[in-house]
Amino acid sequence: MSALRHTTRFxxxxxxxxxxxxxxxxxYGVAPRRLPDWTRRQIPDPGFDFVVGMTSGVRVxxxxxxxxxxxxxxxxxxxxxxxxLVELVVDGELRATVSIPADEQTLLAADGSPTQERPPTRVSFDVARTENRASSVELWLPHTAAVELVALRADASFAPSRDGRPIWLHHGSSISQCGEASAPTRTWPAIAAALGGVSLRSLGFSGNAVGDPFVARTIRDHPADAISIEIGINVVNGDLMRRRAFGPILHGVLDTIREGHPTTPLMVLGPIPCPSLESMPGPTVIDPTTGQAASAGNVRELDRGAMSLGTVRQVLHEVLSSRSDDPFLFALDGRELLPExxxxDLDDGLHPNAAAYERMGRRFxxxxxxxxxxxxxxAAPRP
Structure with missing residues (x-):
């Protein structure tokens, strides 16, 4: 192996x-986070804070x-x-995947306390270049864990990427974070971005796509050539709001985004199917005997404004129809990405498996x- 004389710390x-x-x-180093530092005091719980540090879609x-x-x-x-997993992509082509086993990771219990502590590890890649020219290199970080970046070393000098592709910013739930995908580059947003020739910014937050104002302001302030929002399933999962609140909150999210992106194509994705929640309200629980998602809600609460996925789709239709004067606003029913x-392929009755994510990426x-x-x-007339 050549001497790795060129090094930098993060x-x-x-x-x-x-x-x-x-x-x-x-x-040991610095932990990448998928929301700006100013949002930390507004994040409501440690679980959400950890999810923000998970590196789905993040790459060096x-x-x-x-x-x-x-x-x-x-x-x-x-x-x-x-x-x-950490994956090497060179000039848009996947070249290698390295697996970091669980016994080399620091592991946390559900309450955030460590059950196992481990020091940093090193992963090495042979770039296997065939031409004597600079290459565009991406190291895709794990989509199922958080990381601290310590150092980068190489046998030749390096500089920041000169990626000129359009930026696609996508926000959604665990179904956008895609912990069940087979690899970091195989989440459905990563697959769609590669096929679309765009550079992904992933704000897929497991359990936390609910219209938080600080997320909307983040999207407003971030450069983007295309924006999409997958929303609905977490609203029902957590039984977080009634129909009365959901419509105005969605309007508020769209208004906030439009303050910074008045003519950027903006797509709202409705939920994919979830059999236990189609006509039942949340909250969602996992049956310990079957491992399947189930509703712990009371169907009578629907008459009092509780939300099922059917209700979510009705409200999405109402909100987007009322904004028909926006020629850059689009809708996509999640059932077009994953048909009923x-x-x-919802192995737990809620989350797509790896094969389903592959199809969803191609369909999107x-x-x-x-x-x-x-x-x-x-896509839309330009002013």
Whole structure:
């Protein structure tokens, strides 16, 4: 192996961490976060705070002639733990995947206390370059864990990425964070972004796509050439609001985004199927005997304004219909990404499995990025 004489520690001016909107100081390095630092005091609970630090869609991006690259990082997972993957993409092509086993990770219990502590580990990649020119290199970080970035080393100099692709910013639930995907580059937003030729910014927050104002302001203030929001399932999962509140909150989210992106194509995605919640209100529980999602709600509460997924879809239709004067606003029923005929791929009755995410990514790209689609240059009239 060539000597790795070129090195930088994070945070670094020599390598971009794409998708990280903030950083928290860690024990060994810095922890990328998918929301800005100013949001931390507004995040309502430690679970959501941890999810923001999970690196779904986040990657270290650089331009280099290096043949060998090494990333030093500490991985923080949830006990009992599972392998965490880091993937190498060179000039848009997946070249390698490295698995960091659970016994090399710091593992946290549900209450956030450590059950196992481990120091940083190093993952090394052979870039396998075939031409004597600088390559665009991305190291996609684990989509199932949080990390601390410590250092980057290579056998040639490197600089931040010069990625000129349009930016697609997507916000959603666990069904957008995609913990069940087979690899960081195989979440459905990552697949769709690759097919659409855009650079993904992933704000998929497991359990927490509920119209939080600080998320809307983050989207408002972030550069974007296309924006999408997947919303509805978490509103029902947590039994967080009644129909009376959901419509105005959604209007408020859209109004806030439009303050910063008045003519950016903006798509609202409704929920994919979830059999136990289609006509029942939340909250959602997991049956300990079957491992399947189930409603713990009372159907009579629907008459008092409680939300089922059917109710969510009605409100989405009402809100978007009332904003028909916005030519850059689009709707997509989540059942077009995952039809009801494919609910067998909801292994727990709620989350798609890896094969389903693959199909969802291709379907979204076919819908949104195809010529004449909502995110194509000809999607809407320009002023």
């Amino acid at each position: 945070p670094s001016a020599d390598a971009e961490v794409v998708g990280a909107l903030g950083f928290a100081p860690g024990r 991006a650089l331009t280099t002639r290096a043949s060998v690259i090494e990333l030093e990082l500490a991985v923080i997972g949830i006990a009992p733990g599972a392998p965490a 005929t494919e609910i067998g 790209a076919d819908h949104a990025f195809a010529p004449g689609g909502p995110f194509s240059p000809s």
